[in-house]
Amino acid sequence: MNKELLGILFLPAGVISMCLAGLWQIYVMMTESHTLNRFKDKQLVWVVAALFFSFSLAVYWFCPNARKKGWLFAILAVGGVAMYVSARMWLPFGR
Numbered sequence: 001m002n003k004e005l006l007g008i009l010f011l012p013a014g015v016i017s018m019c020l021a022g023l024w025q026i027y028v029m030m031t032e033s034h035t036l037n038r039f040k041d042k043q044l045v046w047v048v049a050a051l052f053f054s055f056s057l058a059v060y061w062f063c064p065n066a067r068k069k070g071w072l073f074a075i076l077a078v079g080g081v082a083m084y085v086s087a088r089m090w091l092p093f094g095r
Contacts, residue, residue, distance in 0.1 A: 006086070007090035007091040008087075009087075010086050011084065011087035011088070011091065013080075013083050014080045014082070014084030015080070016080070017076050017079050018076070018080035018084070024073050025073050028059065028069045028070070028073065029059055032066040032069070050062070
């Protein structure tokens with residue numbers, strides 16, 4: 001397989017992978033944010049501040065069940081970006 005054919009396959013695959021990562025992230029946020037009710041009022045202020053500034057990383061830090069689900073997000077996101085960047089470099093119109 002040459003680079004152009006791989007680029008043609010990787011470009012949509014990378015975009016789809018990044019979209020799936022985003023959908024998975026939304027699912028994790030909706031299913032795991034209920035665990036934040038275990039914090040007391042003063043602690044919750046810091047948790048909410050962390051969520052505001054870095055929502056995804058904070059949910060994986062403060063919600064223990066979400067950490068197991070974070071691997072799928074990381075694989076989809078990093079894989080999608082790698083495929084997209086590779087396709088942009090390999091295809092003639094990406095330069």
